[in-house]
Amino acid sequence: MYAGLIVDITGGKLDKVFTYRIPEALVGQITLGMQVIVPFGRVNRQTEAYVIELTERCSYDPAMVKDIIGISPKGVAVEGQLIQLAGWMKEEYGSSMLQALKTVLPVRQKVEAVVRKRIVWQMPQEKRRLFMAGLSPKRNAAQLRLLEALTEDGELPYEAVTQKLHISASTIKSLQTAGVIRVIEESQYRNPLSLDLAAGEDLQDGEEKDFQKERSENSAVILNDEQQVIVDAVVEEESRGRHGTYLIHGITGSGKTEVYMELIAHTLAQGRQVIVLIPEIALTYQTVMRFYRRFGDKVSILNSRMSAGERYDQFLRAKNGEIQIMVGPRSALFTPFTQLGLIIIDEEHESSYKSESAPRYHAIGVARQRAAMAGASVVLGSATPSVDSYYKCQIGEYRLFTLKKRAVKTAHLPSVEVVDLRTELEAGNKSILSRRLTELIRDRLQRGEQTILFLNRRGFAGFMSCRSCGTAIKCPHCDVSLTLHRGGRLICHYCGHEVPAPKACPSCGSRYIAGFGIGTQKVETMVTEQFPGARILRMDADTTAKKGGHEAILSAFADHQADILIGTQMIVKGHDFPKVTLVGVLAADLSLHSSSYEASERTFQLLTQAAGRAGRGQLPGQVVIQTYSPDHYSVETAADQDYESFYEEEIPYRQMLHYPPVYAMMTILFASKDEQAAERAARAAEALVDRYIDRWRQKGLAKREPEMIGPCDAPVSKISDIYRKMLYIKHVDRQVLVTIKNGLESLAPWQQERVDVLVQYDITG
Ligand code: ADP
Ligand code: ZN
Ligand code: ZN
Numbered sequence: 001m002y003a004g005l006i007v008d009i010t011g012g013k014l015d016k017v018f019t020y021r022i023p024e025a026l027v028g029q030i031t032l033g034m035q036v037i038v039p040f041g042r043v044n045r046q047t048e049a050y051v052i053e054l055t056e057r058c059s060y061d062p063a064m065v066k067d068i069i070g071i072s073p074k075g076v077a078v079e080g081q082l083i084q085l086a087g088w089m090k091e092e093y094g095s096s097m098l099q100a101l102k103t104v105l106p107v108r109q110k111v112e113a114v115v116r117k118r119i120v121w122q123m124p125q126e127k128r129r130l131f132m133a134g135l136s137p138k139r140n141a142a143q144l145r146l147l148e149a150l151t152e153d154g155e156l157p158y159e160a161v162t163q164k165l166h167i168s169a170s171t172i173k174s175l176q177t178a179g180v181i182r183v184i185e186e187s188q189y190r191n192p193l194s195l196d197l198a199a200g201e202d203l204q205d206g207e208e209k210d211f212q213k214e215r216s217e218n219s220a221v222i223l224n225d226e227q228q229v230i231v232d233a234v235v236e237e238e239s240r241g242r243h244g245t246y247l248i249h250g251i252t253g254s255g256k257t258e259v260y261m262e263l264i265a266h267t268l269a270q271g272r273q274v275i276v277l278i279p280e281i282a283l284t285y286q287t288v289m290r291f292y293r294r295f296g297d298k299v300s301i302l303n304s305r306m307s308a309g310e311r312y313d314q315f316l317r318a319k320n321g322e323i324q325i326m327v328g329p330r331s332a333l334f335t336p337f338t339q340l341g342l343i344i345i346d347e348e349h350e351s352s353y354k355s356e357s358a359p360r361y362h363a364i365g366v367a368r369q370r371a372a373m374a375g376a377s378v379v380l381g382s383a384t385p386s387v388d389s390y391y392k393c394q395i396g397e398y399r400l401f402t403l404k405k406r407a408v409k410t411a412h413l414p415s416v417e418v419v420d421l422r423t424e425l426e427a428g429n430k431s432i433l434s435r436r437l438t439e440l441i442r443d444r445l446q447r448g449e450q451t452i453l454f455l456n457r458r459g460f461a462g463f464m465s466c467r468s469c470g471t472a473i474k475c476p477h478c479d480v481s482l483t484l485h486r487g488g489r490l491i492c493h494y495c496g497h498e499v500p501a502p503k504a505c506p507s508c509g510s511r512y513i514a515g516f517g518i519g520t521q522k523v524e525t526m527v528t529e530q531f532p533g534a535r536i537l538r539m540d541a542d543t544t545a546k547k548g549g550h551e552a553i554l555s556a557f558a559d560h561q562a563d564i565l566i567g568t569q570m571i572v573k574g575h576d577f578p579k580v581t582l583v584g585v586l587a588a589d590l591s592l593h594s595s596s597y598e599a600s601e602r603t604f605q606l607l608t609q610a611a612g613r614a615g616r617g618q619l620p621g622q623v624v625i626q627t628y629s630p631d632h633y634s635v636e637t638a639a640d641q642d643y644e645s646f647y648e649e650e651i652p653y654r655q656m657l658h659y660p661p662v663y664a665m666m667t668i669l670f671a672s673k674d675e676q677a678a679e680r681a682a683r684a685a686e687a688l689v690d691r692y693i694d695r696w697r698q699k700g701l702a703k704r705e706p707e708m709i710g711p712c713d714a715p716v717s718k719i720s721d722i723y724r725k726m727l728y729i730k731h732v733d734r735q736v737l738v739t740i741k742n743g744l745e746s747l748a749p750w751q752q753e754r755v756d757v758l759v760q761y762d763i764t765g
Helices: 078-094 097-104 123-133 142-155 158-166 169-177 196-197 207-219 227-239 256-269 285-298 309-320 330-334 365-374 387-394 421-426 437-447 520-530 547-558 599-613 634-641 642-655 675-699 734-747
Strands: 004-005 019-021 034-040 045-055 115-121 156-157 180-185 245-250 273-277 299-301 325-329 339-347 377-380 399-403 415-420 451-452 462-465 484-485 489-491 497-502 513-515 534-539 563-565 580-585 622-627 664-672 707-719 722-731 756-765
Touching: 019 034, 019 497, 034 156, 034 520, 045 078, 045 097, 078 097, 078 365, 078 734, 097 513, 115 142, 115 158, 115 196, 115 534, 123 142, 142 156, 142 180, 156 158, 156 169, 158 169, 169 180, 207 722, 227 245, 227 256, 227 377, 227 399, 245 256, 245 387, 245 489, 256 273, 256 285, 256 339, 256 377, 273 330, 285 325, 299 309, 325 330, 330 365, 339 365, 387 399, 415 421, 415 437, 415 634, 421 756, 437 451, 437 580, 437 622, 451 489, 520 534, 520 563, 534 547, 580 599, 599 622, 599 642, 634 642, 664 675, 664 734, 675 734, 722 734, 734 756
Parallel strands: 245 377, 245 399, 273 325, 273 339, 299 325, 339 377, 415 622, 451 563, 451 580, 534 563, 580 622
Antiparallel strands: 004 019, 004 045, 034 045, 115 156, 115 180, 462 513, 484 489, 489 497, 664 722, 664 756, 707 722
């Protein structure tokens, strides 16, 4: 037996794998993730290393391979657990061990600490006036300028002093030496939270603790009966040493977050740690502050705006026990807590919990595995649970809890109306706003309340096509239509290819060529025309592209700097807008007719969540859903805010067509710049799977045979000149698919291809 080892797991050299022999006496004792001691380098210095793979054979000359000396007495470090997790992910989702390791292990980077400096008074209040009176307006003009600004603002950012007030570093220095002012330096990365909090609050060192204590005591609420039932049940199971997976189905505002916090408090009291996953888009200041208010600087956050170094630093703090709660997106799952007790996944239905690159893991699956390894529980929460999780409750894999009412009595459920867009057209209304929605918007403008208009699509218009021959203008590098943007630019949303919109059809020369569909830019133009006095904000991928754009727009709207917010799905998350009493969904159909088997589920979720934005404050909310398919069950059940009915309609369809979650499904992508090579690879895979099935049949093993579809073109058959072919395999038992994947991986019948073929697996359900 041989073991693949890595010696330095944080140096970014994960791909340096060294092969060692496992001596007879240790065979069977050495497992993945274990720390061992090996002779390393030319002088055979005894070195610690991690086991990342175990193999029967060795591709080197056995005489050259050294023996492992022994198992490290340090036991399994948290990194060892993460390596085991990587091994599981590689197996379960399909990837190389290296890809899996890079996903789970934090890579050490030089941390570029962003130092934020601010200037505050050092001199006691009583003496300041006297001191300033003693300065000469002529000779000490700069000092006076600084101290006057400081009197006014209480504290000043260092850069503002040097750049805006034009005060030199030496002036600042001399005031500092004289004991008049103090320069406080804080490394931004040390605690991404406390800094935001400290801004504006001039605390003395001693005061800080009391202040936090006060916060944590004030912020806990008394749970209502529905909430308490959940906490009691989980705590009870925990006390019996059972670590389950729980789903809290509760409408927005029903108090899920308060339940999470109570469970967190309970976990911390046991000396254990907590990971809280929140979709990046909902990871707003407001959300994070709720955790901070209750748990103070036990909390840290991760987000994609942090550099690799900053993330590494947060991981280090977790490992050293400086923090107990990590809040973040998917990647926060790999926080190296040594005593992990609880993983919470809020908005568990969110598609961002699924990784789009190998290993294409789902956060829920990995969370359950990590929890199983650590002896921790998993709590999922959503107003619109994924069909997958709800199904798992039905078959007894998870335990379901329901919160039926909003926690704050004054908050009401919004009333929802569905408007049939076909009758609008018949009545001669060509606007994208139905008559009803127009009327309600006008009403809100008069009352000084706010409106959200929601469109699940960005850009000025959809694609551009010829009205004579029907040709749509496509990207030359990708198999998608180009999207028309303001200023007459056509842009590919897959590769960024950009051209001016043509004046005539490139195919037949006709001049009847125009944009189809609607986008946020166009909605903005039309709403501005219809309501000239209204203040309008638009939020989509284009307006939020710059750093902080997302937050800035939401805050401006929350401050009532605009009457109407137009946006794509990113506006349905995060912020609370108490003054929003009207939500208009402009075209519910946009997400209904996609090719994915999840189209109905996504539509239901989007509509429900959009509706949930109305009436979050004291004022009751109204929702208008515009659609061409008013009878579709996704629209009907969303209008009734009735998840159970939606689920009852949806699950038979999944059952009938053998889709997840009833069946497990593996899609295999074959991508190559040579279309023939991709095609041949897919066919070779198909033939191999056929042989497997035959063999199982002969042995009488295949009670139910896997179903195979393809090879065929991927939904987007070409991206950036890379051709993409797909093979779909379905089976009730996920393990059968994993076995097939392993077989394909080890034989890789496309290896002989002379052009590179990338093969990527994706297993769901
Ligand atoms: P969700 O996470 O389900 O959207 P939250 O936990 O954010 O719901 O609760 C919505 C609002 O109701 C919050 O302002 C919260 O503080 C408040 N709330 C929740 N539970 C209670 C309770 N038991 N008593 C008083 N207020 C509560
Ligand atoms: Zn044409
Ligand atoms: Zn393109």
